[in-house]
Structures are given as structure tokens and as C-alpha cells.
Amino acid sequence: MDAEFNRNLVGCRECPRLVDYLRNLPPKGKRTRDEYWNRPVPGFGDPSAQVLLVGLAPGAHGANRTGRPFTGDGAGDFMYPLLHRAGYASQSQVSHADDGLQLTGLYISNAVKCVPPENKPTAAEFTHCRPFLARELAGLPRLKVVLALGQGAFTSCLRMFKAQGVISSLGAFPFGHGVSYSLENGLTLVASYHTSRYNVQTGRIDESMFLQLLQRVRRLAAGENG
Numbered sequence: 755m756d757a758e759f760n761r762n763l764v765g766c767r768e769c770p771r772l773v774d775y776l777r778n779l780p781p782k783g784k785r786t787r788d789e790y791w792n793r794p795v796p797g798f799g800d801p802s803a804q805v806l807l808v809g810l811a812p813g814a815h816g817a818n819r820t821g822r823p824f825t826g827d828g829a830g831d832f833m834y835p836l837l838h839r840a841g842y843a844s845q846s847q848v849s850h851a852d853d854g855l856q857l858t859g860l861y862i863s864n865a866v867k868c869v870p871p872e873n874k875p876t877a878a879e880f881t882h883c884r885p886f887l888a889r890e891l892a893g894l895p896r897l898k899v900v901l902a903l904g905q906g907a908f909t910s911c912l913r914m915f916k917a918q919g920v921i922s923s924l925g926a927f928p929f930g931h932g933v934s935y936s937l938e939n940g941l942t943l944v945a946s947y948h949t950s951r952y953n954v955q956t957g958r959i960d961e962s963m964f965l966q967l968l969q970r971v972r973r974l975a976a977g978e979n980g
């Protein structure tokens with residue numbers, strides 16, 4: 755996205771509960787607050803991306819610390835090696851925003867750009883942040899597939915498409931890992947379980963499930979049936 759968009763996003767204070775949470779969030783372990791980004795986290799990736807991956811929100815000690823989505827926490831540690839194997843990421847190990855990672859064909863963002871308490875944004879926070887997601891989507895001219903991780907991100911995408919008149923009701927689009935919907939705006943919306951540490955540890959999602967889904971997403975983005 756352009757610099758002005760990112761400036762507006764990073765300066766946003768629309769959600770008082772999240773602004774307050776960021777102001778007081780204690781650092782983890784021996785880190786200090788100075789080592790934390792502690793602001794809204796913009797998306798990043800290939801401006802020519804055909805795939806937009808949408809997570810829920812920054813992790814408190816991951817993206818909220820490093821300033822880059824899925825960087826520095828368990829969800830990213832699981833995801834980036836698989837993005838690398840699927841050809842979307844230049845490296846499998848990521849650690850901080852200047853680690854040299856390049857994405858090809860992929861843009862990564864979150865439905866809510868500020869870390870929420872207990873990873874649970876309110877409905878109002880989803881709504882406040884949705885215009886930023888819509889702007890990111892509109893700024894990707896070659897976009898074909900939106901891959902939403904988890905029900906929260908998936909539902910926020912559906913609400914965005916409803917507000918845009920692309921769909922008329924959410925009820926026709928139930929969530930499930932691997933479900934995909936062809937939308938009237940030419941995009942395909944694909945759902946995945948979130949790659950959170952909890953989902954990985956409980957076996958809800960594993961490497962082979964997510965890698966297979968990424969490979970299917972690549973086929974869908976190429977106009978194949980998947």
C-alpha cells in the first residue's frame with residue numbers, strides 16, 4: 755500500500771479499548787516496551803499479489819512486537835515455512851520486519867490491525883477496521899483469491915463484501931476449513947482454520963492440511979478449478 759495509507763493506518767486511534775490496551779500491554783519476558791511496535795500493524799507483501807491472506811489481528815508478542823503480520827509468534831512460525839514451500843515466501847524462517855523476507859504473489863494482513871485483549875476483537879472493532887481491509891483489497895489490482903484464516907477473519911471479509919453489494923447475506927457462506935466461494939466480483943473467498951499455536955497443538959490444523967490448501971489456493975488464483 756502507499757505510504758499515506760500506512761501513515762493513516764498506523765496513526766489510527768478509532769478503537770478506545772484497543773488504544774488503551776496497547777498503552778498498557780506489558781512486554782513478555784526480559785523485553786522492554788521499547789522493543790515493541792505497539793501500534794496498528796499494516797499489511798505487507800507483493801503489490802501484484804493474486805492472493806490476500808487475512809488473519810484475525812496482530813499477536814500481542816508477535817506482530818504487535820515486530821510490526822509485521824505473523825512475525826515473531828507461533829502462528830507465523832508454523833505458517834512461513836509452509837508459505838516458503840508453496841512458493842509464496844522467499845524464506846522459511848522469519849524473525850523481524852527487516853529480516854529480508856519477500857512475498858511473491860501474496861499479500862498478508864489482518865482483519866483488525868491492533869492487538870485485542872485475549873485475541874478477541876469486538877464487533878465494533880471489526881467494523882471500525884474493515885475500511886482499512888477494504889482499501890488493502892482495492893489496492894491489489896491482480897487479486898484473485900482471499901484466504902481468510904479463522905472464522906473471525908472470514909466473517910469480517912463476508913461483511914465487507916456485503917457492504918460492497920457483492921453478496922446479499924452471510925448465511926449462504928458457512929465457514930469450514932477448505933470451503934471456497936466464487937463471488938460476483940470475480941474473487942474466490944477461501945476459508946482456513948487459523949494457524950494459531952492452539953489450533954496446531956490441538957491438531958485442528960497441521961502442516962499437510964495447510965500446505966494442501968495453499969497449493970489449492972495457487973490453482974484457484976491461476977483460474978483452475980482447484
Ligand code: SF4
Pocket residue numbers: 763766767768769772773794866867868879882883886
Ligand atoms: S483496530 Fe483498526 S480501526 Fe481500531 S484503532 Fe486499530 S487500526 Fe484503528
